[in-house]
Amino acid sequence: MADLSTLVQGIQTGDMRALARACRLIDERDPRAFELLKQIFTHDGPAYVIGVTGTPGAGKSTLVDGLIRLYREQGKRVAVLAIDPTSPYSGGAILGDRIRMQQHFTDEGVFIRSIATRGHLGGLSRSTGDVLHVLHAAKFDVVLLETVGVGQDELEVTRLADTTLVVMAPGMGDDIQAIKAGILEVADVFAVNKADRVGADATAQDLQQMLSLRRVPQGVSKMQGHTAVSTLQKGPEAEAGEWVPPILKTVAHRQEGLAELVDAFAKHREFLMTTEAGRGIREQRRVSEFQAILYQALIDEVDARFADQVREKLQEVVGGRVDPYSGAEALVRSAIGDENET
């Protein structure tokens, strides 16, 4: 397929149009995307992936904007994936982000792309994972993965990141209490943004206290093997080989505290690359990715080849003639060609 090899070449040379085309194939779940991903895959992609999540309005987009600028000053090539919400509330926010981002659109070293939350199975995190491989192949130095909202889908996406930044802002004390435990557990680094406002110290302290209450025993993997391994406690109690998420204060629109943030990211990356715990996390990520790809491939295959049988069986189940367990079992047996039905 000459067309595909041109595309592969375009990606590997960082051609923006080729990148956009590849993202589109993935987004549309074009069968050629699978072939493309096979060809460009590398085991140790060079891009360092930073997930950015946090409470609404805390300043995530402003921080991402500042981080792009900082990394660009260091001569790094940066990609930004904005995980678009399906929520109707966020239309305005997204528009604002677009305007803010515009200054980067003409920069050859910055690639910006939104990923829509399509309804398909395993959808958002799977297609984001595929796009990440495209960005690895294009040899970006840094990928910023900004999620909007703190739902389960968004938390799933942060599992794809090497390092997850959770952004909070002062005056959200009650919010912090209300935040699902999930968001604290995915954090590798915390930013208390809007530190120019009163209450930033109190928020940082609240956060610190909440983290120490949530102390997790060493070695316990959280959220199906998510990245953060930490006792979530500072000081001498933290045992060797564990990551303790630092809490940093930032003023995003003034670029304050961003250098420290980048420093903390680098330390976390170092932890991932050089420690036993870090190796375990990276291994677990490969396991989860393979499982997700395998299951998706199986589902696609079944959809393509057994759609009629599935529909028939479904009618029997819905009509109460077959129980769902027997129905599923019969389909699986016929799909794998096992005639020894019991």
Ligand SMILES: Nc1nc2c(ncn2[C@@H]2O[C@H](COP(=O)(O)OP(=O)(O)OP(=O)(O)O)[C@@H](O)[C@H]2O)c(=O)[nH]1
């Ligand atoms: N005072 C102050 N305002 C800030 C700071 N950072 C961001 N803001 C403002 O806070 C508002 C929200 O910032 P965004 O960056 O859009 O926040 P967000 O977390 O991306 O918001 P959503 O995507 O809607 O959840 C904007 O008006 C920013 O200008 C800061 O450090 N200090």
Ligand SMILES: [Mg+2]
């Ligand atoms: Mg935003």
